[in-house]
Amino acid sequence: MQRLIEEFILKLHSEKNTSSNTEVSYKRDLTKLFIYLNNSYSTDNISDITKEELEGYISSLETIGRAPTTISRNIASMKAFFGYLYQEGYITDNPASDMKSPKIEKKAPEILSINEIDDLLKQPSRNTPKELRDKSMLELLYATGMRVSELITLKVNDVNINYEFVVCHDRKRDRQIPFGTEAKNALVAYLKDGRESLLGENKDSDVLYPNCSGREMSRQGFWKLIKAYGKKAGIKSDITPHTLRHSFATHLVENGADLKAVQQMLGHSDISTTQMYMTPASRRVREVYEKAHPKA
Incomplete structure (x- = not known):
């Protein structure tokens, strides 16, 4: 088997x-x-x-x-x-062909308020190499909405500090995402006083955010990191790395960002995936439009 x-x-x-x-x-x-x-x-x-x-x-x-x-x-x-x-001819009958999946209720993604985001980003406050790294990772994750798998595999050359954008790689295409002053400042501080110490003997590594052994961080490692800072910040909701991605998208849309631009930053292939970040009022308008307009 x-x-x-x-x-x-x-x-x-x-x-x-x-x-x-x-x-x-x-x-x-x-x-x-x-x-x-x-x-x-x-x-x-x-x-x-x-x-x-x-x-x-x-x-x-x-x-x-x-x-x-x-x-x-x-x-x-x-x-x-x-x-x-x-x-492939290994079996003559397919026993799974008629199996039906259960109906899944679509839930609004879990997001943090802007105040909760601020509290979370304040937690790595000490100037140790690890906390400088953690601060930079959290700031960049919220600033760009990238996936955690993209964050932990970033290379040093993927980040352009002068022009304030990061290049994310997935299997289909690369995309550029801008970031702001807070993420830039955290990144500069980390590169100046944190990364080299974390690399240890792996000085030739191009990994942007190594773990404490100087190697590429795992998804589980970052998951534990963000859980710990969420608890420290007193955030009651169940926080995951994807929570910052959802919060990034929701806060952009709530403040008037174009849905197509948000789609491009998130790397969604279909804009219908991005539409879950629309406000309830906006979703209601779209539902009415799609039901009523003859060419919707």
């Missing part, structure tokens, strides 16, 4: 240019599925897997309280994997 999963992931990577996060999620979901099938049904042959067995796994996820989003992602993983097996 593991060999087939690896083949499937390789196919996704080479033909669909999937992100590493997507590939990790597929691999994790499918590995857990086959552990369940082995334990519950002693299933060794991929051709013997039935729709009922797959539905049994989904029921087990529901029983232990997995969220609809998690269940929906698992079903998507199954459908993609068994679709691949069917196309």
